[in-house]
Every structure is written in C-alpha cells, then in structure tokens.
Amino acid sequence: MSLLTLAGVTKFFxxxxxxxxVSFQLSEGEMLGLIGPNGAGKTTLFHMISGFLRPDAxxxxxxxxxxxxxxxxxxxxxxxxxxxxxxxxxLRLSVLENVVVGALERVTHRREAVAIAGEVLELTGLAEKAxxxxxxxxxxxxxxxxxxxxxxxxxxxxxLDEVMAGLNPTETGRLIDLIRAVHGRGITVLLIExxxxxxxxxxxxxxxxxxxxxxxxxxxxxVVRDRKVIEAYLGEDSAGPET
Amino acid sequence: MLRLGLGAVSxxxxxxxPFWIPSTWQNLLITTFYYAYLGQAWNILGGYAGQxxxxxxxxxxxxxxxSAVLASQYGLSPWLGMxxxxxxxxxxxxxxxxxxxxxxxRGFYFILLTLAAAEICRLIALHLPILGGxxxxxxxxxxxxxxxxxxxxxxxxxxxxxxxxxxxxIVWLVQRSxxxxxxxxxxxxxxxxxxxxVNTFRYKMIAYALSAALTxxxxxxxxxFQFYLQPNTVLHINHSVDIMIRxxxxxxxxxxxxxxxxxxxxxxxxxxxxxxxxGVAGLNVVIYGVLLIIVVLFLPRGVYPTLVHWLRQRPGDSx
Amino acid sequence: xxxxxQAIVNGxxxxxxxxxxxxxxxxxxxxxxxxxxxxxxxxxWGMYLSYWLFVAAGVDPYLSILVTGSAIFLLGAVIxxxxxxxxxxxxxxxxxxxxxxxxLVLENAALMAWGPDPRRVNTSYGLSTxxxxxxxxxxxxxxxxxxxxxxxxxxxxxxxxxxxxRMIRAASDNRIGALLVGTDILKVFTLxxxxxxxxxxxxxxxxxxxxxxSPSTGIFFxxxxxxxxxxxxxxxxxxxxxxxxxxGVSESLGAVILVPSLKEIVSFILLILILLFRPxxxxxxxx
Ligand SMILES: Nc1ncnc2c1ncn2[C@@H]1O[C@H](COP(=O)(O)OP(=O)(O)OP(=O)(O)O)[C@@H](O)[C@H]1O
Ligand SMILES: [Mg+2]
Numbered sequence: 001m002s003l004l005t006l007a008g009v010t011k012f013f014x015x016x017x018x019x020x021x022v023s024f025q026l027s028e029g030e031m032l033g034l035i036g037p038n039g040a041g042k043t044t045l046f047h048m049i050s051g052f053l054r055p056d057a058x059x060x061x062x063x064x065x066x067x068x069x070x071x072x073x074x075x076x077x078x079x080x081x082x083x084x085x086x087x088x089x090x091l092r093l094s095v096l097e098n099v100v101v102g103a104l105e106r107v108t109h110r111r112e113a114v115a116i117a118g119e120v121l122e123l124t125g126l127a128e129k130a131x132x133x134x135x136x137x138x139x140x141x142x143x144x145x146x147x148x149x150x151x152x153x154x155x156x157x158x159x160l161d162e163v164m165a166g167l168n169p170t171e172t173g174r175l176i177d178l179i180r181a182v183h184g185r186g187i188t189v190l191l192i193e194x195x196x197x198x199x200x201x202x203x204x205x206x207x208x209x210x211x212x213x214x215x216x217x218x219x220x221x222x223v224v225r226d227r228k229v230i231e232a233y234l235g236e237d238s239a240g241p242e243t
Numbered sequence: 244m245l246r247l248g249l250g251a252v253s254x255x256x257x258x259x260x261p262f263w264i265p266s267t268w269q270n271l272l273i274t275t276f277y278y279a280y281l282g283q284a285w286n287i288l289g290g291y292a293g294q295x296x297x298x299x300x301x302x303x304x305x306x307x308x309x310s311a312v313l314a315s316q317y318g319l320s321p322w323l324g325m326x327x328x329x330x331x332x333x334x335x336x337x338x339x340x341x342x343x344x345x346x347x348x349r350g351f352y353f354i355l356l357t358l359a360a361a362e363i364c365r366l367i368a369l370h371l372p373i374l375g376g377x378x379x380x381x382x383x384x385x386x387x388x389x390x391x392x393x394x395x396x397x398x399x400x401x402x403x404x405x406x407x408x409x410x411x412x413i414v415w416l417v418q419r420s421x422x423x424x425x426x427x428x429x430x431x432x433x434x435x436x437x438x439x440x441v442n443t444f445r446y447k448m449i450a451y452a453l454s455a456a457l458t459x460x461x462x463x464x465x466x467x468f469q470f471y472l473q474p475n476t477v478l479h480i481n482h483s484v485d486i487m488i489r490x491x492x493x494x495x496x497x498x499x500x501x502x503x504x505x506x507x508x509x510x511x512x513x514x515x516x517x518x519x520x521x522g523v524a525g526l527n528v529v530i531y532g533v534l535l536i537i538v539v540l541f542l543p544r545g546v547y548p549t550l551v552h553w554l555r556q557r558p559g560d561s562x
Numbered sequence: 563x564x565x566x567x568q569a570i571v572n573g574x575x576x577x578x579x580x581x582x583x584x585x586x587x588x589x590x591x592x593x594x595x596x597x598x599x600x601x602x603x604x605x606x607w608g609m610y611l612s613y614w615l616f617v618a619a620g621v622d623p624y625l626s627i628l629v630t631g632s633a634i635f636l637l638g639a640v641i642x643x644x645x646x647x648x649x650x651x652x653x654x655x656x657x658x659x660x661x662x663x664x665x666l667v668l669e670n671a672a673l674m675a676w677g678p679d680p681r682r683v684n685t686s687y688g689l690s691t692x693x694x695x696x697x698x699x700x701x702x703x704x705x706x707x708x709x710x711x712x713x714x715x716x717x718x719x720x721x722x723x724x725x726x727x728r729m730i731r732a733a734s735d736n737r738i739g740a741l742l743v744g745t746d747i748l749k750v751f752t753l754x755x756x757x758x759x760x761x762x763x764x765x766x767x768x769x770x771x772x773x774x775x776s777p778s779t780g781i782f783f784x785x786x787x788x789x790x791x792x793x794x795x796x797x798x799x800x801x802x803x804x805x806x807x808x809x810g811v812s813e814s815l816g817a818v819i820l821v822p823s824l825k826e827i828v829s830f831i832l833l834i835l836i837l838l839f840r841p842x843x844x845x846x847x848x849x
Pocket of ligand 2: 044
C-alpha cells in the first residue's frame, strides 16, 4: 500500500530544470534510498514533498490526500517530517529545548514534551549534551540533533537529507544503526545519501536522480551496476560540476 | 532559597519605598515601572518571537485615546476602557501582522512595515477632530479612582508596579508554555520551526496580538498620569524607540531584561539630566546617546544576559 | 488640471534632492548591509553647516555644498571607522540601537549648538519664480534640482568609471567575493559610508534655500529615505534615484488631493504596497 506517491513532479528555477517529471511510490514501512550526483535535484524534491517549494507541475499524494499547497507545518502535523541537508539547530537554545520544540508537535504541555525529548535524546545518544547550546555542537552532533528533533515529532514518514555527510566512518556506522533502529520501530524512511556504504546498508530499494530525472530504480546491489547510473556518476567526475 | 529571600526582601522594599522617598524619586520609579511594562509587552514580540517592531507607539496610542475618549464622551471608566483599547490594539496588530507575515516580511522589511503603520496612525490621529488635532487632547482632572484619577503619586506608583508585575507574570507563563517554546524557535529559525510542525504564521500573530493588547493599557496609564495626549508625542517614532530600547539594552527574550533595561536607562537619563541639563538643552540626550552606543559596543547581548554570563563564569573560573 | 501639473512639477523638483539623499542611504546599505538610522540627522548637520556659513560668511548654500559635503563625508567616515565597522556582524537590533544612539547624539548636539527654533536660509533669490506657460517654477527649487541631478550623475560616473567606484560596486554586489579578490574592504567601507554621508549632507545644504529646518527634522528625513530606498529597491542606486522622484511627486500630489499635512500618508501607503507586492523594490529584478 503506497503511503507517498509522486506523479510527474517538476520544478524549474528560472531556465534551470531542477526536477523533471519525477514519479515514484513509497510504501508504508519501506526504507527507500534516493541518490544522485551533486545538483541532481534531490534536495529540491524534498522541498516539494515537505511543502517548502511548490511544484510547477505534478502531484504529491500522502496517505490518500494531495499535499501540494499545504504549508510545511501542515505536512509535519500529518506525520511526515524532513531534516535539512545543512543542519539547522536552534543555535541559542539548548539541545533539550531544540528537541522539545519537535515534541510539542505531539503534546500540548511542556512537561510531557520534555519527557518525550528526554527519551529521544537517550535514543539518539545526545542525552549528556542535553544542556549544551545548539551553537556549541560539533557537526556529527548537529546531524544527530537534526534527526532527534524530527523523531520527537513522532513521524510516520522520515525524510532524511544527507544525514551522514561529513561524518567519519565510526560516526557513520553509529548513525546507520540508529536509523535502522528507527526504521525498526515502524517508521517509513526516505533517505537522500551520498555515502554509498549507508545507502547499501540501509535501503531496500534505491532511486537514482540525474539532472532532475529518475534514471534508475531497484535494489541497491542492482542499481550500482546499472550502466546509466555509472555514467551519471562518472560524468560527474570527469565534467566536475559545481560542488 | 537565596533567590526567594532576595525576592521577598526586594518585594517588601518596593511596597514601603514610595512612602519614604521624595516625589521626584517617586516619579522616577513610576516611569521606570511603566517603561519596563511597555518594554515587557514589546519583548513578547521582539524578544521572544524575534520580530522587531518599531511601531508600538500605535498600540500605545490606541490604549490612551480609546480610554480617554470613551471616558469623556460616554463616561466609561478607563478601567474598562482599557480593555476596549487592548482589544482594538490587538485588532490593529492582527491587521498589520496579517500583511507582514502573510507576505513573508522579515527583518528590516517588517520593521519598516510597523513604522509605516504607526506613522499612518499618527497622521490620521492628527486629523481626527475628536482627538484635538495639533492642539491635543486634555483630560480634566477629577480625583476619582474609578475614573483612573488619583491625588498624589503613590497610587500611580502602585498601579504601575502592579501592571509591571502582571506583565512579568504573563511573560513568565508564556515562557513556560508551548507558545513560549514556539516563539523562541521561530526567532531562531523560522524554516526549521515550520519543518517541525510549528504554524509560524499563527504563532507570530498570537505574539503580535498579545504584545499589542498588553501595550495598550500602558497608554491608558499614560493618559491618566499626564492628562494630555498629542499625536506628535504619543505616536512619534521616538516613542516607539523608547518602548523598544529598554528590552534591547536589558536583554531581549528574558523576563528581567526589560526591567533591568528600564532601571538602567531611567537612571542614566536622570543622571544626565541632573548633572548636564542645567547648562545646555540637549546635552543630557547626547550623553544618553553615547551611553547607548557604549552598551552596544561592550554589552552586545544586553545587560542582563551578560550579567548572568559573568556570574556563572566567575565562581568556577580557575584563572 | 494646472493644479496637478503644478503639483507634479513641484514634486519632481523636490524629488531630485530626495533622490540624492536616498542614494546615500542606498550606497551605505548596499555595501555594508547596515541601516543608517542617523541618515536624516547627518542631513540636518549639512543644513546647519550651510546655514552657519551663510550667516557668518555670506557663503551661498549652492557653494557651501562643497564644504558640507566634505565635512559630512568626514563625519560618515569617522562613524564607520569608529562604530559601524565594529558591529557589521552583530544582530539586527544591535545595529539599529547603535545607529539610533548616533542619531540621538547628532540631533541633540545640533540642539545644543543651535537651539530648537526652526532656521531658514534667506537668500536674495529665495522667493524668485518664473513662469513657463501656466506653471510656476520656484527658482531655488529648480537650482536645487539641477545641482542634485549633477551630483547624482557625478556619483554614477564615479561608481562606473573609476577604480575606486568599481571596488565599491563589487563590494556591494558581493561582499565575500570582494573579500576574496583582496579588496581592501575597510577602505571600501569607509569610503562608501563617507560618500553616502556626503550625499545626504549635500542634499541637506541644497534644501536650505526653500526649507526651514530644526534639529528634530532629521528623523523625518530618515524615514523618508527609508521609504524611497524600499520603494526603489534596497541597494539599487537607480532605484533610489527613481524612488526619490516618485516619492517627491506622490507627496506633492497627496498634498493637493488630501490636505498638505497628510501628504506623507501617500508615500507610506506606497511603501506598504511595495513591501507587500514587490519587496525587492520597483527597479530590481527578484534575486
Ligand atoms: N532556490 C534555488 N534557486 C535556483 N536554483 C536552485 C535553487 N535551489 C537549487 N537550485 C539548483 O537546482 C539544482 C538542484 O539542486 P539540489 O539542491 O536539489 O541538488 P541536490 O541533488 O540536493 O545536490 P547535492 O547533492 O549537492 O545536495 C542545482 O543545480 C541547484 O543549483
Ligand atoms: Mg542536496
């Protein structure tokens, strides 16, 4: 049963075709990977799913209802939450307070939200940083916080935008375990990832985006052998587009 | 425990103080409380929600004029008129907020919108005959507490203090509620808040309306403390600046910031008035301006947060 | 009909000097991203300097712009070096607070020096007029318009044709980029603030022949400059220029259609409409 369905989703930035006629389905309980070279349009696609950008064409359907036109908070309240590629912690709030904001999406009283936030911090391994300010966090912790805040909202679908980028192998390994644990709790995950190790380890199915178009789809082991995919990535290396 | 004791002692001091001090000092304290009150109201929108307003004089004036006109024309007690004023101020703020927030004005653009709205109010007020035009509106003195009019300074002292405590209480409650958490989140990062399910538009509107509604009774107080209202004073940009400046100096987004800021600026103002005003008009304000500049350069987070930072660091500091 | 033509002519004539004033603000903002809340007070200082030179030495205001321009340039450069430069990365409210402090100092220093009563420069030609068809032209306003136009053109040529001007424009377009290519950014900032101040100082002098002023006039010019710059587009020099003319005309028409004391309401409403529907300003493409 498809939880999230995109059909012909397209976005232009001026003359630039950032996303072109992308269609796919995400089933409840799935862990779907989204890969593609830099500038392929992955983040733009997330912006459209999460309500930050309006598609120029196409439809996004979530749990049977159209999403286009809804504001980001509406979409979050319906159970789909996204993280940002460049982590955006609330800099002058404590880590706990950061997560409380997410938890308040589920409950009205701060007391309950603090309790939820505590659990989430425990789960994400940020518990001993609870009192630190957002601005004092290191990059790996910022990424964790990004995930923790999203989890605190109690999502049904988690949209993760490159949560592994910039982490060392140990950190990556721990985060992979964490995401697997989250998925194990029944949360559907759509993750954008450059770190192949993570994609291979986590995804049941992978979508490949190149120049805004879907060029391949399938199990990770098959997709990495796909000629078009290899070309897309090789092309990136030889042409050396913007980073 | 220490804090509780300190609170009790200063509370008691504030209650008996007015009976012991000369009337100039009473005046000084009344002004301090009153500006701290207005600053606290501004703080909800500016300090917590991070939406700087340079047009709060408009809400102030609505509070002042509404209660004054309702009292003089219909005999309605300002104690009640105050609420009407608060309601009208909230309505105006919702209008301005709707425009500003729906159209996504941020930072300086929002500041200018609020400023323009207040200026339009000033120009309109100057041309409303019922408000006395350029001559202004005089309020007849009848020492009738039900008409918000009192003999001597002491009642005003307690009213101003009461207003301030009420505002601080409200902000305290806000700070401990979902509203407060959401407002600071919006201040820190609107997009990230939206992504976490915060209806930023709605919460900014709530903050604005609350801030405006609280500002208006400050105007009522002013009207019956000064007994004279003139658009070029109460609706002047400088008045909006006066309201905004105290929480910024004291520390935005904290309960004690506006209070401390108000005390400091009132003291500085009084200091420069007594020691420098005798000779030349303007010198005291020059000094005041210089002091403001010094605050920005050396205490850029505001006085209260800097103070807290120092107090936290010192004892544990091994250097 | 003539009434409206007359209003438009008067509006345009005043608009020229508004443009010059707003060019200064726009230049400062464009380069430093700092809003100069003391803009109008700098202008008032230009006015008083002209007034003083006129009263003490009989120097015509159209000549004394050389002195006031230089003096206010220095004032601006000093303010930039000593204060603004230190808060470039500070939060919005602190920048505003600092500039408000500067505004208070400037306004009240003027109050100390000259007192609160309005002054005016009574030149021999102050009341001269001439007719062109049914429209009457006010000689000082025409002269002011012409000089303001020349100065604006001079600024334009300076920014376009000289190495320094090119550096300023580069910094305005892209601060980080300018830093990267090794522009002496402090010099550019100081120069930009100085030139912006000189513009508004000269604009002040140019208004003295027909406009009475007092220390408290400053804030209104500050606000008018804000209006113009937003209407034209923040940081856009052409926008500031056209915006100045537009605000001049709309206030002048507002005075005819409504009442003179309500004239500013037109530009405030214009400002709000621009903020809502074209926040990048009339003359800037989005992004
Ligand atoms: N707001 C915008 N305005 C104009 N162009 C944009 C905007 N956002 C993205 N783009 C362009 O759209 C294209 C797709 O960008 P996007 O960020 O979606 O890529 P991505 O796949 O997430 O890349 P990366 O792997 O580097 O994060 C890029 O060429 C980018 O420069
Ligand atoms: Mg991306």
